[in-house]
Amino acid sequence: MNKYILFFLLMMVSNVLLAQKRNTAYTPDNGxxxxxxxxxxxxxxxxxxxxxxxxxxxxxxxxxxxxxxxxxxxxxxxxxxxxxxxxxxxxxxxxxxxxxxxxxxxxxxxxxxxxxxxxxxxxxxxxxxxxxxxxxxxxxxxxxxxxxxxxxxxxxxxxxxxxxxxxxxxxxxxxxxxxxxxxxxxxxxxxxxxxxxxxxxxxxxxxxxxxxxxxxxxxxxxxxxxxxxxxxxxxxxxxxxxxxxxxxxxxxxxxxxxxxxxxxxxxxxxxxxxxxxxxxxxxxxxxxxxxxxxxxxxxxxxxxxxxxxxxxxxxKPDVGKTYPIVVPATSEDFAAAKLGLQWQWNHNPDDQKWSLNERKGYLRLKAGKAAKLSEARNTLTQRVQGPFSSGTVEMDVSGLKDGNIAGFGIFELPYAFVAIQQKDRQQSIIMMNADRTVTSIPFKGKKVWFKSNVTHIGFKASFAYSIDGKKYQPIGDTLNMALGLNWTANRFALFNYSTEDSGIDGHADFNWFRFDLK
Structure with a gap:
C-alpha cells in the first residue's frame, strides 16, 4: 500500500478514536x-x-x-x-x-x-x-x-x-x-x-x-x-x-x-x-x-x-467554516434541575413519582403498581447506539419496599434487565429476560452498580453487576434484541415498579448513568 494512503487512513482512524474518546458517543466527523x-x-x-x-x-x-x-x-x-x-x-x-x-x-x-x-x-x-x-x-x-x-x-x-x-x-x-x-x-x-x-x-x-x-x-x-x-x-x-x-x-x-x-x-x-x-x-x-x-x-x-x-x-458540506465535533448528550449525573434532553419516558410520566429535588444529585424513582416492566409507568429511556455501546448506573436501594423491582436494562419487546427485587424485607439481585427470572442472588447493602453491553453483531445485550463499583460480574443470559414494538429500537432503561400494593412509593435513587462506546 502506498505510504501516503496508509498515513491518511491511520489519521482518519486516529481522529475518529480521539473524537469518540472525547465525546464517549459515536461521531461521524473524522476531524x-x-x-x-x-x-x-x-x-x-x-x-x-x-x-x-x-x-x-x-x-x-x-x-x-x-x-x-x-x-x-x-x-x-x-x-x-x-x-x-x-x-x-x-x-x-x-x-x-x-x-x-x-x-x-x-x-x-x-x-x-x-x-x-x-x-x-x-x-x-x-x-x-x-x-x-x-x-x-x-x-x-x-x-x-x-x-x-x-x-x-x-x-x-x-x-x-x-x-x-x-x-x-x-x-x-x-x-x-x-x-x-x-x-x-x-x-x-x-x-x-x-x-x-x-x-x-x-x-x-x-x-x-x-x-x-x-x-x-x-x-x-x-x-x-x-x-x-x-x-x-x-x-x-x-x-x-x-x-x-x-x-x-x-x-x-x-x-x-x-x-x-x-x-x-x-x-x-x-x-x-x-x-x-x-x-x-x-x-x-x-x-x-x-x-x-x-x-x-x-x-x-x-x-x-x-x-x-x-x-x-x-x-463535509461547505458551510464556510469548521465547527467543533459535538454529539447528542448521553451520560447524566442528575445534578441539574431538569433531565437532559437525551431522556424520554416510555409513556406520560407520573410527575408525583419521580424527582430530581428530593435528593440532590440523584434521580429518585418511586414505584407504581405494575405486574411487569412493560406495564410500568416512569420507565426512563435513551437510545442504545452502534456499533457497540454500554450503559452503567449507580443505584441506592435503601428506600425500596416489599414488592419493588428497581434496576437497569434494555427496553423493547422482548426486554431484559438486572435489578434489585425486595420480598419479605430481603433483597436479591435478579436478572430477568422476557419476564422470566434467569438468576437470583441474595444481596445486602445500600448501593449497587448495574451494566449492560450492546452490540450490533447479532443484536445482543449482556448484563453485569457490581457490589463495589469496581469489579463487575456477568449475570444471567443474553438478550436477543428484537423489534416486538415495530419500528422502535432498543433503549437503555432505568425503572422502579412494584408488584405488590405494599411497595407503592418505595424509591430507588440513581446517582448517575454513564454511556460508553465499548
Missing part, C-alpha cells in the same frame, strides 16, 4: 474535513431537515416516547446535538397515562418540520390508537425549538405528512400511503382549507410513503419512498402541485448494510446553492439511522449519493 455515515448510529427514524440561517434542524419520529418529536440542531449537517421536543406530553387519551391500556406505537409518526415567518412548524400523524378509532394529524408551533410549543389536533388524518409553504402564500401537506394526496391548509397552517386531492396512484410505484415536498426552479418535487427494508427513494416532479407527476428512482442502494436500503428522508439547500439529503437506513434492533448524502442534479432530477450509491466517507 479532517470528511465524515463517515451514519450521522448518528442510533434510532432517529423518518428524518426531515431544514435550514434556518446558519442552523440546521432535524426532526425524527418518536412514537410513544415522551417528550415526543425530538429536534436536533447542527451547524454543518454532520455534528448534531439535541435542541428540544415539539410535544411535551400527550393529553388526548388516558392510555398515554397507561390508564385503560397503553399507547405503545402511537404518539408521533413521520414528523415534518418547516420554518415560516418566524415560526417553527412540526406536523406528524398518529395512527388509530385502537382498531375502532381513526388516526389524526397534529400541528405544533413555536417561536423557538426549545418551546413553548402549541399543539393543534386536526380531525383529518394525513399519513406520513410533508408540510410545504408555497411562494404564493398557500400552505399544503403532501401525505398518503400507496395513494398520495395534497391537502391545502389555511394560511396559519392550523386547519384544513381544501380537502385532500389525489395526485399519484401509479402502477410503476404502487406503494409510496414518507413524502416531503419542495419547489425548485418553478417545479414541484415530491420525495417519497417505496418503504420497508429494501426501500428506494423516488422523486415525483410536476409543473403543478396537483400534477400530473412524472417519476424517477433517485437512489436504490444497500451496500453499506446489505438488505437494508436507504429510504425516506428530507432535502435541504445550503447557502452556496448546493443540496444535501438526510435519509434513513434500517440497522435492525439498534434502529433506523440517518445518513447524509450529496445531491447531484441530472436533467432536472435530484440524484442522491455518488454514482447511484450512498456515500460512506465523503467531504
Amino acid at each position: 479532517n474535513g470528511t465524515f463517515t455515515n451514519p450521522l448518528m448510529w442510533g434510532d432517529w427514524p423518518d428524518p426531515d431537515v431544514i435550514r434556518v440561517g446558519d442552523d440546521f434542524y432535524l426532526i425524527s419520529t418518536s412514537m410513544h416516547y415522551v417528550p415526543g418529536s425530538p429536534i436536533a440542531r447542527s451547524k454543518d449537517l454532520v455534528n448534531w446535538e439535541m435542541a428540544g421536543y415539539a410535544v411535551p406530553r400527550y393529553d388526548d387519551d388516558p392510555r398515554y397515562d397507561m390508564k385503560g391500556g397503553n399507547a405503545y406505537l402511537k404518539g408521533s409518526w413521520a414528523n415534518t418540520i418547516r420554518y415560516h415567518n418566524g415560526t417553527f412548524y412540526v406536523g406528524f400523524c398518529t395512527p388509530n390508537i385502537s382498531r375502532t378509532e381513526p388516526g389524526c394529524f397534529s400541528m405544533c408551533t413555536a417561536k423557538d425549538v426549545k418551546g413553548p410549543w402549541t399543539r393543534t389536533i386536526f380531525k383529518e388524518y394525513m399519513y406520513d405528512p410533508g408540510l410545504f409553504f408555497d411562494d404564493d402564500g398557500k400552505v399544503y401537506v403532501a401525505h398518503g400511503q400507496e395513494r398520495l394526496f395534497i391537502t391545502e391548509l389555511n394560511a396559519d397552517g392550523l386547519s384544513v382549507k381544501t380537502p385532500r386531492k389525489e395526485i399519484y396512484n401509479n402502477k410503476e410505484y404502487p406503494y409510496l410513503e414518507g413524502s416531503h415536498l419542495y419547489k425548485i426552479n418553478g417545479k414541484y418535487y415530491l420525495m417519497s419512498t417505496t418503504g420497508g427494508k429494501k426501500g428506494r427513494e423516488i422523486c415525483l416532479r410536476s409543473d403543478d402541485i396537483y400534477g400530473p407527476y412524472e417519476s424517477k428512482e433517485v437512489i436504490r442502494d444497500d451496500h453499506t448494510y446489505p438488505g437494508n436500503g436507504l429510504h425516506q428522508g428530507g432535502m435541504v439547500q445550503m447557502k452556496d446553492g448546493s443540496w444535501w439529503f438526510i435519509i434513513m437506513q434500517d440497522r435492525g434492533a439498534i434502529g433506523r439511522v440517518p445518513n447524509l448524502e450529496p445531491v447531484t442534479w441530472v436533467d432536472g432530477w435530484p440524484m442522491l449519493g455518488e454514482n447511484g450509491k450512498g456515500v460512506e466517507t465523503y467531504k
Whole structure:
C-alpha cells in the first residue's frame, strides 16, 4: 500500500478514536474535513431537515416516547446535538397515562418540520390508537425549538405528512400511503382549507410513503419512498402541485448494510446553492439511522449519493467554516434541575413519582403498581447506539419496599434487565429476560452498580453487576434484541415498579448513568 494512503487512513482512524474518546458517543466527523455515515448510529427514524440561517434542524419520529418529536440542531449537517421536543406530553387519551391500556406505537409518526415567518412548524400523524378509532394529524408551533410549543389536533388524518409553504402564500401537506394526496391548509397552517386531492396512484410505484415536498426552479418535487427494508427513494416532479407527476428512482442502494436500503428522508439547500439529503437506513434492533448524502442534479432530477450509491466517507458540506465535533448528550449525573434532553419516558410520566429535588444529585424513582416492566409507568429511556455501546448506573436501594423491582436494562419487546427485587424485607439481585427470572442472588447493602453491553453483531445485550463499583460480574443470559414494538429500537432503561400494593412509593435513587462506546 502506498505510504501516503496508509498515513491518511491511520489519521482518519486516529481522529475518529480521539473524537469518540472525547465525546464517549459515536461521531461521524473524522476531524479532517470528511465524515463517515451514519450521522448518528442510533434510532432517529423518518428524518426531515431544514435550514434556518446558519442552523440546521432535524426532526425524527418518536412514537410513544415522551417528550415526543425530538429536534436536533447542527451547524454543518454532520455534528448534531439535541435542541428540544415539539410535544411535551400527550393529553388526548388516558392510555398515554397507561390508564385503560397503553399507547405503545402511537404518539408521533413521520414528523415534518418547516420554518415560516418566524415560526417553527412540526406536523406528524398518529395512527388509530385502537382498531375502532381513526388516526389524526397534529400541528405544533413555536417561536423557538426549545418551546413553548402549541399543539393543534386536526380531525383529518394525513399519513406520513410533508408540510410545504408555497411562494404564493398557500400552505399544503403532501401525505398518503400507496395513494398520495395534497391537502391545502389555511394560511396559519392550523386547519384544513381544501380537502385532500389525489395526485399519484401509479402502477410503476404502487406503494409510496414518507413524502416531503419542495419547489425548485418553478417545479414541484415530491420525495417519497417505496418503504420497508429494501426501500428506494423516488422523486415525483410536476409543473403543478396537483400534477400530473412524472417519476424517477433517485437512489436504490444497500451496500453499506446489505438488505437494508436507504429510504425516506428530507432535502435541504445550503447557502452556496448546493443540496444535501438526510435519509434513513434500517440497522435492525439498534434502529433506523440517518445518513447524509450529496445531491447531484441530472436533467432536472435530484440524484442522491455518488454514482447511484450512498456515500460512506465523503467531504463535509461547505458551510464556510469548521465547527467543533459535538454529539447528542448521553451520560447524566442528575445534578441539574431538569433531565437532559437525551431522556424520554416510555409513556406520560407520573410527575408525583419521580424527582430530581428530593435528593440532590440523584434521580429518585418511586414505584407504581405494575405486574411487569412493560406495564410500568416512569420507565426512563435513551437510545442504545452502534456499533457497540454500554450503559452503567449507580443505584441506592435503601428506600425500596416489599414488592419493588428497581434496576437497569434494555427496553423493547422482548426486554431484559438486572435489578434489585425486595420480598419479605430481603433483597436479591435478579436478572430477568422476557419476564422470566434467569438468576437470583441474595444481596445486602445500600448501593449497587448495574451494566449492560450492546452490540450490533447479532443484536445482543449482556448484563453485569457490581457490589463495589469496581469489579463487575456477568449475570444471567443474553438478550436477543428484537423489534416486538415495530419500528422502535432498543433503549437503555432505568425503572422502579412494584408488584405488590405494599411497595407503592418505595424509591430507588440513581446517582448517575454513564454511556460508553465499548
